[in-house]
Amino acid sequence: MENILQQLVNGLSLGSIYALIALGYTMVYGIIKLINFAHGEIYMLGAFIGYVFIQYFHLPFFVALVGAMICCAGIGVLIEFLAYRPLRGSTRIAALITAIGVSFLIQNVMKLRFFAGAEPRAFPQAIEQKMIEVGPIMVSNIQLLILGTTVVLMLGLQIIVMKTKMGKAMRAVSVDADAAMLMGISVNQTISFTFAIGSALAAAGGVMIGLYYNSIDPMMGVTPGLKAFVAAVFGGIGLIPGAALGGFSIGLIETFVSASSIEGLSAYKDAIVYFILIIVLLIKPTGLLGKNTKEKV
Amino acid sequence: MPLLTVDRLTKNFGGLAAVSNVSIQLEENELVGLIGPNGAGKTTLFNLLTGVYEPSEGSVTFNENGKETLLNKMKPYAIADLGISRTFQNIRLFKDLTVLDNVLIGFNSKNKQGIFSSVLRLPSFYRQEAELKERSIELLKIFDMENELETLARNLPYGQQRRLEIIRALATQPKLLFLDEPAAGMNPQETAELTELIRKIHQEFGITIVLIEHDMSLVMDVCERLYVLEYGQLIAQGTPAEIKENKRVIQAYLGGEI
Amino acid sequence: MRKNLKYNLSWLLLAVAVYLGIFVLKSVGLLSGIVEDTLSLIGINVILAVGLNLIIGFSGQFSLGHAGFMAIGAYATAIFTQIQSTYTGFLLSILIGVGITIVVALVVGIPTLRLKGDYLAIATLGIAEIIRILIVNGKDDLSQGIFATGGAAGVFGIVDYANWEVIYIFMVLTTIIIANFIHSSTGRTVLSIREDEIAAEAMGVNSTKVKVLAFVLGAATASIAGSLHASYIQTIVPGDFGFMKSVDILIIVVFGGIGSLTGSFVAAILLGILNHVLRNVQAISDYRMIVYALALIIIMIFKPGGLLGKKELSMKKLFQRIGKGGKENASVDR
Numbered sequence: 001m002e003n004i005l006q007q008l009v010n011g012l013s014l015g016s017i018y019a020l021i022a023l024g025y026t027m028v029y030g031i032i033k034l035i036n037f038a039h040g041e042i043y044m045l046g047a048f049i050g051y052v053f054i055q056y057f058h059l060p061f062f063v064a065l066v067g068a069m070i071c072c073a074g075i076g077v078l079i080e081f082l083a084y085r086p087l088r089g090s091t092r093i094a095a096l097i098t099a100i101g102v103s104f105l106i107q108n109v110m111k112l113r114f115f116a117g118a119e120p121r122a123f124p125q126a127i128e129q130k131m132i133e134v135g136p137i138m139v140s141n142i143q144l145l146i147l148g149t150t151v152v153l154m155l156g157l158q159i160i161v162m163k164t165k166m167g168k169a170m171r172a173v174s175v176d177a178d179a180a181m182l183m184g185i186s187v188n189q190t191i192s193f194t195f196a197i198g199s200a201l202a203a204a205g206g207v208m209i210g211l212y213y214n215s216i217d218p219m220m221g222v223t224p225g226l227k228a229f230v231a232a233v234f235g236g237i238g239l240i241p242g243a244a245l246g247g248f249s250i251g252l253i254e255t256f257v258s259a260s261s262i263e264g265l266s267a268y269k270d271a272i273v274y275f276i277l278i279i280v281l282l283i284k285p286t287g288l289l290g291k292n293t294k295e296k297v
Numbered sequence: 298m299p300l301l302t303v304d305r306l307t308k309n310f311g312g313l314a315a316v317s318n319v320s321i322q323l324e325e326n327e328l329v330g331l332i333g334p335n336g337a338g339k340t341t342l343f344n345l346l347t348g349v350y351e352p353s354e355g356s357v358t359f360n361e362n363g364k365e366t367l368l369n370k371m372k373p374y375a376i377a378d379l380g381i382s383r384t385f386q387n388i389r390l391f392k393d394l395t396v397l398d399n400v401l402i403g404f405n406s407k408n409k410q411g412i413f414s415s416v417l418r419l420p421s422f423y424r425q426e427a428e429l430k431e432r433s434i435e436l437l438k439i440f441d442m443e444n445e446l447e448t449l450a451r452n453l454p455y456g457q458q459r460r461l462e463i464i465r466a467l468a469t470q471p472k473l474l475f476l477d478e479p480a481a482g483m484n485p486q487e488t489a490e491l492t493e494l495i496r497k498i499h500q501e502f503g504i505t506i507v508l509i510e511h512d513m514s515l516v517m518d519v520c521e522r523l524y525v526l527e528y529g530q531l532i533a534q535g536t537p538a539e540i541k542e543n544k545r546v547i548q549a550y551l552g553g554e555i
Numbered sequence: 556m557r558k559n560l561k562y563n564l565s566w567l568l569l570a571v572a573v574y575l576g577i578f579v580l581k582s583v584g585l586l587s588g589i590v591e592d593t594l595s596l597i598g599i600n601v602i603l604a605v606g607l608n609l610i611i612g613f614s615g616q617f618s619l620g621h622a623g624f625m626a627i628g629a630y631a632t633a634i635f636t637q638i639q640s641t642y643t644g645f646l647l648s649i650l651i652g653v654g655i656t657i658v659v660a661l662v663v664g665i666p667t668l669r670l671k672g673d674y675l676a677i678a679t680l681g682i683a684e685i686i687r688i689l690i691v692n693g694k695d696d697l698s699q700g701i702f703a704t705g706g707a708a709g710v711f712g713i714v715d716y717a718n719w720e721v722i723y724i725f726m727v728l729t730t731i732i733i734a735n736f737i738h739s740s741t742g743r744t745v746l747s748i749r750e751d752e753i754a755a756e757a758m759g760v761n762s763t764k765v766k767v768l769a770f771v772l773g774a775a776t777a778s779i780a781g782s783l784h785a786s787y788i789q790t791i792v793p794g795d796f797g798f799m800k801s802v803d804i805l806i807i808v809v810f811g812g813i814g815s816l817t818g819s820f821v822a823a824i825l826l827g828i829l830n831h832v833l834r835n836v837q838a839i840s841d842y843r844m845i846v847y848a849l850a851l852i853i854i855m856i857f858k859p860g861g862l863l864g865k866k867e868l869s870m871k872k873l874f875q876r877i878g879k880g881g882k883e884n885a886s887v888d889r
Contacts, residue, residue: 405758
């Protein structure tokens with residue numbers, strides 16, 4: 001029982017990170033139907049920017065976190081403007097390949113010695129890790145910080161999307177960009193804003209994972225990026241609650257499989273995640289929360 | 298025994314009955330119209346009869362030379378193979394394929410080639426390919442479209458796109474053809490041409506045609522018999538002359554009391 | 556009939572001419588080992604791209620798991636040629652790989668091909684990852700069982716039965732098979748599904764069957780490419796067949812033109828040359844991936860339909876043009 005609770009906490013912390021990245025995936029997908037494969041790289045850049053702020057500018061952790069979020073928001077907007085906007089009218093697969101190109105580009109520019117270099121770097125311990133006993137289980141203060149920050153950010157996102165004018169514009173554009181434009185909504189601005197928000201969330205994930213795992217490198221975004229995409233699809237891509245649900249689900253499945261007492265099972269943890277994903281899709285072809293839209297004949 | 302017997306057919310979407318308790322019979326070589334106000338369930342009925350939707354209740358039976366087949370749970374392609382074809386309200390051509398390819402795909406259902414003979418390019422492949430091509434061109438000739446063989450379907454003018462959809466449906470060699478608003482979006486001259494076309498198909502191919510149409514002059518002109526739907530229910534049937542006089546039909550179209 | 560013979564013969568002539576060209580260049584020593592490697596890799600990439608193009612470009616199903624099927628072929632050859640180290644053993648291993656791939660593609664294709672677009676993409680990605688993870692967790696060597704994939708360390712010292720000539724022959728064969736398939740009545744039904752699945756069904760096309768058929772055929776060619784890859788490179792690790800490999804193949808397909816086999820050829824050759832130059836010119840080799848990524852982005856922005864769009868090189872059209880005395884170039888619409 002204690003073990004289960006313990007793994008639940010571990011799974012939720014990992015799931016928070018997936019959820020934060022998945023949110024960006026899903027928002028961008030919802031608004032321009034693009035699988036933004038460079039999103040994992042934004043997460044990586046967030047971790048590195050946070051690292052620079054803490055290591056070289058000696059900023060406190062939360063200031064560095066917010067700083068990284070703001071920088072990455074800018075980077076996200078810039079990428080959309082330079083690489084994706086010219087392709088707005090063309091096929092989705094062309095946009096997808098461009099996104100993959102952007103992802104390669106960021107990884108390899110960061111690998112240059114002039115920037116970060118290919119070697120992993122130790123992330124400074126801006127907040128000292130302490131273990132706290134909560135009832136029968138041990139929780140680290142960093143896990144609590146990750147969970148807490150994630151919840152705050154998700155609530156913030158929910159407020160932005162549901163209560164603000166910009167949020168309303170985002171929802172409108174995702175339903176029908178042309179109609180939204182006719183209603184006087186600036187589609188370009190709304191898309192830029194979506195990229196900014198999504199990128200900021202990924203950056204937050206990156207900085208927190210740096211603190212959690214103590215190590216960052218230019219390729220760190222690839223696997224979590226892919227998993228977050230899986231999470232977004234799992235929950236129903238394009239749906240914000242779906243991304244959160246998917247992120248937490250994938251985090252929990254992974255953690256429980258890794259900790260399982262069945263011998264050798266943990267080596268198959270990613271395979272199990274994908275297997276469950278495929279089963280979910282076969283039962284609900286548009287993800288857990290997705291609505292089945294039948295094409296009108 | 299009618300060609301197609303629809304018995305108390307019902308389709309529920311959630312709580313809404315889009316088609317409710319509809320019974321109709323189609324005889325061989327008939328030209329029947331299906332009319333009704335927008336949202337009456339006409340296209341839904343077509344979709345039920347062609348396997349796009351599965352009926353909630355009731356049955357659809359196809360009778361071919363005394364051989365009866367229950368269509369209820371059949372997939373669209375299997376129903377098409379039986380000899381039931383259709384066109385769509387919003388044109389659904391294979392847009393990036395040529396006119397000829399569109400028609401050839403129609404022919405495919407009754408003329409399947411073996412994979413091995415096509416991959417290995419055996420002489421039988423070339424023979425069959427040439428024959429299908431010839432038949433497609435013949436069919437296109439009947440409708441004066443033999444000069445557009447290599448044109449991409451998307452580049453055809455609107456009226457010709459509608460026409461090609463009908464030709465493609467005929468290429469499947471149907472016994473029963475459903476036309477879903479073939480005159481939608483056409484100008485009066487195009488509609489007149491279409492009227493002639495439908496007559497011609499009816500006479501030359503000797504098949505049963507069911508037509509959904511809002512253009513009353515067209516319907517009254519070509520159809521031998523009409524069914525009228527409103528709110529998913531069959532409210533009247535009869536010859537065009539009878540339907541014109543039918544109080545419920547007038548009420549359905551004009552609304553309110555009379 | 557006579558005309559068809561003419562077109563087919565001219566294709567054959569082209570294939571033989573290219574073969575002889577490479578053969579002569581090699582014989583007179585104009586072809587260094589590195590260039591030969593590049594040519595062989597281009598050949599393997601052509602097989603992969605043509606197969607994936609069948610799935611994505613012609614049947615319109617978005618697969619992100621092509622590398623998984625390649626892995627099956629590669630490991631089938633790596634393992635089986637240890638049991639039977641002969642040329643026949645190598646050919647048998649290709650058949651075994653294709654056989655396993657067909658079974659796997661059927662088992663996963665029949666349920667998942669109901670999914671649409673990105674959902675199908677992620678499902679196929681998942682399948683490829685599952686295959687890769689199973690391979691990572693395989694046995695170390697044959698004494699422990701037949702599934703001796705060598706785990707994460709992979710298999711090395713695979714006998715090199717595949718040289719550039721073998722690869723060339725397989726490239727020509729797979730291309731002929733896929734091109735003939737596409738230009739048959741079944742091939743037309745494959746296209747009809749890409750264009751409009753609902754209309755295709757209404758025309759009597761069994762869409763599930765046709766989609767699965769295209770998927771299985773594409774997967775089988777990927778397996779052949781995997782076998783050739785394993786035998787040519789002689790060392791394989793599971794990481795060779797990860798998500799990134801699927802993406803590499805996808806890039807060739809999109810770059811050349813989705814729905815153009817000629818495009819897949821052109822793209823595989825151009826990207827192969829680009830890679831060759833980037834790898835072997837000292838001054839830029841450090842920036843190889845950066846240049847590659849930039850090239851990708853720029854090409855997509857300026858040519859989003861790929862180099863050739865849906866155009867194909869057609870002998871028939873070529874002859875017609877020559878017959879008319881036209882001066883236009885060779886490549887024309889299908």
